[in-house]
Amino acid sequence: MTNADQHLIEHLSSREELLTGNFLHVRRDTVRLPNQRSATREYIQHSGAVMVIPLLDDGRVVLERQFRYPIGKVLIEFPAGKIDAGEDPLRCGQRELLEETGYTAKEWAYAGELHPVVAYSTEAIQVFFARGLTLGQRKLDEGEFLDVFTASQAELLEWCLSGKVTDSKTLAGMLWLQNYSLGARALQWQPA
Incomplete structure (x- = not known):
């Protein structure tokens, strides 16, 4: 300030x-x-969270469909999860990507921070891009149920514009992805 x-x-x-x-x-x-x-x-x-924008080599992105109890709907989202006490945000992103989707990434880039609900929460989400993905075995948490799928960036953009995607972090992630894909946003990639 x-x-x-x-x-x-x-x-x-x-x-x-x-x-x-x-x-x-x-x-x-x-x-x-x-x-x-x-x-x-x-x-x-809120202790904070991480969202990962996973990029496949063909330009598609990895997404999830998950039931969100407070609003009673299945939502389309980028993989994300809560940061554990003392956990490094990058390690959290790597852990969440593997647990929820089964993917690991060769390279990671920090994109920034977003605050999804500033009127009533301290939550800050650290946003990472991941590329060089390899699919392995998912390791879902007990009681966690979600579907993993891929979509083109054009499909995801259409879903955001049509209201099919309403998750605020995923909407913001699509904007960041679009800016990166158009060359308007540079990222500093680091090996995993």
Whole structure:
């Protein structure tokens, strides 16, 4: 934050833990607004996640179909998962790609960070591209059920435009993929 942002900043006055779960923590903070009044902010404390944009040699991408209980729908998504405590984000991406899809990658490139739901969550998703893929055996977590499939970038773009893809991280990932494919975004590839 810069000094130019000071007129926008809210300051913590007090904090209340509403829920401490295995995966999420819900908090209610009382804050002092820039006009010196008080307000409450309820939000979810999230440990962070990684999303992988897996590129096959023929230009297709690896995607998943997974039921998402909170909205009661099967969604099309790029592979992703929660970062474990103390886990390096790249290692998390490599682990999630293998566990969920069975693929390993020879090269990885960090693309950046996105915040999918800034109004009520601290979640930050670290985005990686992966290429030089080799298919092996999936290692799904207990209780994890998903289908893995491939699609062309044109198919994925059409699904994003038509509303078939509604997952925010996958929509953002498609934008980053499109920019990379058009040469508008350079990536620094590193061996796995």
